[in-house]
Amino acid sequence: MITLDALNTATPEHFTATLSGVFEHAPWVAAAIAPARPFATVTALHEAMFATVLAAPPDQVTTFLRGHPELAGSAALSGTLTRESTAEQASLNLDRGAEDIAALNTAYAARFGFPFITCVRRHTRASLLSEFRRRVTLDPATEHATALQEIFYITRLRLAVLVEGPGMPAVNGSLTTHVLDTSIGRPGKGILVELREAGIPTLLASGRTNADGRTVAPLLHGAPLRIGQYELLFHVGAYFAGQATERPAFLDIVPVHFGISEPETHYHVPLLVSPGAYSTYRGS
């Protein structure tokens, strides 16, 4: 990473070169704002860059949009994506169902004249495809604005890992849980908690609650959350079975299904549980 201070005092050439990968194939964005330095915050730097795009002539914006790679497209398959795009696309297994994506790419390009652009780090595979199907039906003006909003998210994330300094943009979300044993009014200790994307067996995280009823670390953190549907599994049957009192065999593994729609925020999904009842909610 480079510090904001260093960027503020670099030569225009070095400044532009350093930031050239933030906006895809568009070093002119960084070049345009070099004279506006110094920037007080990393957020202000990003906002200045994005405002440059919004203020650019329509032809230049169109060229810029067209400079983005297709999702799981030929550039991805042939390995000619930018380094940033490669890392971003890698996580979603987009090669599975590549035919559907190819068909969507074709339809999208035919309709809008540029490739489908989205901030893949804010999506699960399911929500990305759902979003792709939805956006391909939008009217061109709405979709143009949507594409630019996605570029805002993409570039904000890229900048946040490239530059450090005051006023960092808020790009991370987190997910925590907490188990309370309401039959004794105490935290539920030693309960296995598992997280997975709904319908996908792979665990995203798991942990055992400590004496305060919490997992040692958040279940998700340090990045944007991915929009999608999730399932928490609380293994309370084993917990209650370990207690002295005999309990009715009513609850075993309690599943909680919930949706994440705001990637940059904190989700707290606790469980208040006794042998005969439970509650859950979106907390804070």
Place this chain on the structure above:
Amino acid sequence: MITLDALNTATPEHFTATLSGVFEHAPWVAAAIAPARPFATVTALHEAMFATVLAAPPDQVTTFLRGHPELAGSAALSGTLTRESTAEQASLNLDRGAEDIAALNTAYAARFGFPFITCVRRHTRASLLSEFRRRVTLDPATEHATALQEIFYITRLRLAVLVEGPGMPAVNGSLTTHVLDTSIGRPGKGILVELREAGIPTLLASGRTNADGRTVAPLLHGAPLRIGQYELLFHVGAYFAGQATERPAFLDIVPVHFGISEPETHYHVPLLVSPGAYSTYRGS
């Protein structure tokens, strides 16, 4: 009580005489609908009577409104109320704070030209006074309509205790509760439950939950509920103390405050409780 059948086949004079107390000092209402017999339901009979009032000339309606007694007014104090009004006003201890009521009566009559009319059986003392204070500020057209709506409630209740037959109007509400011990997933048995109007020590009802977690009879039933604020007290501390397992001394008497605003409906206010937590809600 008289049956609807009997009313449908009575002479017009007997029909009118029987119903003469339903609309205060207005036997002309019953007389007007005698030729429209037979009525298929008690509700239809009431609606026909009320429609007669709505269709009457303005002067006659005004005279009718003026024929109602003041709340806790001179007629009440001198014992010259109709039998129906006497019974209705008796239950609210309106002689307490009679000075305030007298001032409201004066202000109301000066503003609207007829006495304050309300269906006292649908109110607690607190809500009646609150309603009186609110209505004295309304514009005359709104208040005229409100007074007629109250006459609708009053006469519907009077008819419901006078005539029996098919299609009785729904004039009764009820309040029930239920205690579930979520620490064992079973009804909470033997728990004392008390009901009172909020802020008033007198108990309106009390009972102990049975093996199904319910009181033997509804806490309130057989009449309209009275609009107001209520408090249920669930004596769960004694219940948990009687169990083998040692429990944290967190809950003793659980108070639940709630408002009743719909007198002719069913309120179900249960308690889901364990030693460390409880929930309540308006159920059905």
Place this chain on the structure above:
Amino acid sequence: MITLDALNTATPEHFTATLSGVFEHAPWVAAAIAPARPFATVTALHEAMFATVLAAPPDQVTTFLRGHPELAGSAALSGTLTRESTAEQASLNLDRGAEDIAALNTAYAARFGFPFITCVRRHTRASLLSEFRRRVTLDPATEHATALQEIFYITRLRLAVLVEGPGMPAVNGSLTTHVLDTSIGRPGKGILVELREAGIPTLLASGRTNADGRTVAPLLHGAPLRIGQYELLFHVGAYFAGQATERPAFLDIVPVHFGISEPETHYHVPLLVSPGAYSTYRGS
């Protein structure tokens, strides 16, 4: 069905013949109690028959136990089961995994000297197999008593569908639900509710909640519940999406997993739900 009255007044031969299928290949049970007639209730009749088995000489009891068919055994495969046993075994798809069952049958017979007897109508396939694996490890005295207890359940059920009269044994369980929308304090109306055995896609029941938040009929009723793990799915996302107010996309399909361990009782598993939270419990 035959009435208890008719049985009480039948010839001993007719009485014995009518009840000969209740205890497997053991008409002597009915014959023994014919002189003890009349029976005041169907339950008393069953208890008298079962007491006859308990009081029989050990050799006769052993012969009786050995007269039962194996689970999915050669009699089942060759179609020579009694009519009652055929119907009882049919519902669980025991031909799937028949090899495991065959191995358990062999081990069980070698250990105890009679076939594994269980009341299959009180079990899901999963709980039946789990119970088989557990019981094959018990000590002979405990397992002998367990087998007799299962015969009690089997014969009680057989008698309940054969004889009608006062004092019917309680052989049925039921499962109901209820959805309350706590964001408005009203029943949740029009919500799709689905029931399935946990881990098995086939629906056991489904329905839409009515204006009172309940399905028109119980989800399960009219027979013993089957011991096992179940999953209720409440489609609340569609319900909240149909409301005027915009809602956070937090809940979509709410799954509730729970165990049934008491086949002859009532389970009530409601959902109290708002867009940001829900509770469930074993109610009554």
Place this chain on the structure above:
Amino acid sequence: MITLDALNTATPEHFTATLSGVFEHAPWVAAAIAPARPFATVTALHEAMFATVLAAPPDQVTTFLRGHPELAGSAALSGTLTRESTAEQASLNLDRGAEDIAALNTAYAARFGFPFITCVRRHTRASLLSEFRRRVTLDPATEHATALQEIFYITRLRLAVLVEGPGMPAVNGSLTTHVLDTSIGRPGKGILVELREAGIPTLLASGRTNADGRTVAPLLHGAPLRIGQYELLFHVGAYFAGQATERPAFLDIVPVHFGISEPETHYHVPLLVSPGAYSTYRGS
């Protein structure tokens, strides 16, 4: 305050003089442990002092117990209490009902031969009197041990405000709350929360929830909690009335009654609320 370091290096005389007020009229306790210095933690210092009392000859312990003032007794009334005892007794309005206390003092002294000793800072007035009435009935051996345990609490508190250093004893408790609006899955903001001792109108604390649904500061903190019964009042009616959607008038001020029995711990008593339901629990 004095530091533990300073105490560890002081002359024996200065050490003893500094700590002479910790154990009532018993400077011999501090003197006895001066040679055992240095103490690594304040807790170790306190434990050494208390162990000295436990190890003292019975006569000396009895004299020590007798050196304590009566509760609201003649020393209190005549102003001759030690400075520490005066401050401790001041907070509970013990002059109210002084006759009852005088009678208890007499009965207690007659039974046990020393005055009733209790750590008043861990009690409300109600729990102190309840405890007094309970303890006067105990057998002498149990009560002797109870009195010493109370001296443990008293002296630990006195030491904690006198000496600072590593390993401070945990003498403080706290009470926090949190309001979640489950109808939107967000913190309830701007809700007035009031705390009082059950049955006593004076507010102990009040605050309005912030954007995270919490009061700015804990409702209670910085001292031991006082054993007793409490009432939190959540003004949710005004909160829901301020929202765009029309709501049923079911909840207005939600009272939560709960007991505090562990003065040195953290109590978290949140409210999960929607217009038609609420939950509360002892959280962590």
